[in-house]
Amino acid sequence: MTERSTTPRAAVGNMVDTESPWSKVHELWSDLGPFKQASLCQILEEDTDLCHSVWQVLNAKRNDLVELDLHGDTVTQFMDLMNSKLLAQGKIICQIAFRLLVGLLQACDIAPSSIFISDVRLLENDAVFHGVYADIFKGFKDGQEVALKRPRIYIGDDHRRTQQALKREALIRRGLSHPNILPFLGIDSQTFPSNPCIVSPWMRYSTVLEHLKGRIPTNVEKFGLLLEVADGMAYLHRQNVVHGNLSGANILVDQNAHALLSGFSLAGFANTEDYDSELNALTSNYGADGSDANTEVTQARPRTLASDVYAFACVFLEIYAGQSDIVNYNYNDAERLRDIRRQRPSQPSDHGIQMSDDVWHLIRSCWHPDPSCRPTMDNILDQMKEIGFGTL
Template identity: 25%
Template sequence: MDHSLDEIVAAAPIENNFLVVGQVSTTAVTNPPFVEVRNGEYNGDHVHVYVLPREQCGEVQRRTLWRIARLAQANHANVVQVIGIGMDASSVFVLTESTDFGTVRHHLEQKLWFDTGASIKILHDVASGMRYLHGHEILHRALTTDTIHLSSGNVAKISNLEFARQRAAAAAMTNIGIPFYAAPEILTGATNYTTKVDVYSFAMLIVEVVTKKEPYANVDAPEATILEHVVQKHYRPVFDRSAKWPADLFDLMKECWSADPEKRPTFDTIVPRLEAILDAVPP
């Protein structure tokens, strides 16, 4: 069902008079359909303002905005809070809570690495947020280190806006995330996939957190060739597994990247397993 911009804004309204928009953010990631992300202040709180010109709000964009409006009801410590949606004569803008410490990808690229315990704690935060989203029948579809933001205390929060996409668009992974994070069933163009696609992406998240590099960064082959092998030959990342990382973490990773979605665990089971792994890490 198509919704008008007025209906979308009414579903998650904000008071424009209480919003002050500042400079372009250097920590938030801009993703389609938004053209930029700015820092702002709303009711005295720091926020991120995702901006979309009204003339670019076609049917697909309005569907995305409608999903975002519905996500304004999501409330979890490990999910970036959508505050609401506003509109003026030229733009539609989505307000989210501000996460001041950038994305996990940013930290890895800048070599701002985490120790073993902090890394597993981030993975646990992500799994907790995903358990909440799946419990509310929300698929992410674009879970990568670019969509995991860090707040004070290195609390990991899943960004809402990257997963507010339509299932049809999700089949084209280059439009919603990094192809190497995509589950095989998505790469083959399936449209009847389940929450288990996010579990597969979580395995790739483990790979990147452990290796500090994107999955398959050490493979000298065209992307298309790697993806073909992922689907047809069940090829997965190969890397040196340092003794500092618990073996149980790698066992979990391999279960999460199973070619058979039904054999992948749910986040309901992943969370307590990560809790046990984290408890066993020496201080």
């Protein structure tokens, strides 16, 4: 069989069996042609075990890309097509693709071109919000107002690593789609060429706490927002995604007064050995998504589905009370957990009316000292629906 007659499945085998898989990618990719390229990705999409084998081999040899100088169109095109096929599939395939792409980011700054967008117009030269880790600018793209999140770069920061962290966040967010998740539009590398931005739709009402400030919302309104937050978090956990940075400052409200989860700079897939190592490698200077909240959560502490549940209970109290200092967000800190075992917050009240026992029991269950005993977000969502509106 000549090189010109290589079939897509044979190409996969060649990539898995060779000592230099990235060289084989380079050799075979143009030989396959567009139709067979798509067929190869279809094979990887349909065969989870084979896809995992390809990921393992390519990821293990990703440093070869530096030595082989394969930074050009061949590898980028391969990753673009593989990425577009795999990230549309189930969570296992999505994780495989994500981990490979993060590995390529760390090894040689290769990222799918599909995460980038162009023609974003800046509406105001000055940032409309200044945070510790990022500034937010207002722009316009394709007929809608957008927000540009530009990471802050301080003296001594590793600029390359900050940009890699931005791309890592994009790789996670582009695979998410839910009514209560802030949509990801892309990375804009043109408006600020030396400092690319994450672009999302503009949110008129800012954060949920800003939305509630200065007025007396009804229990029905507050419960509705909390139910939407729970729905968004349950969706993330069904995708095996840990948010890792949930707080009132990272929940936005759109023009129709619906809650949208944001702040995904510390997000990652649960139950993967390299989640924390990836995070440590890429996000030390890329933290709280333009807000000053939750800065106690550092990269050295584990983030899990259970820690998200703990954080959700804190958010519940924040929205209930309408203020951000009602609870301590240091939910991954062992000392804080020991304090909570000794003395939990008392059952709160709002305008003289105590929170219902059913709701308070749900919140306390989210703070169980043993993370394995906390309810799942799907359990929480079901319990909230059973409790019903107006029962805070």
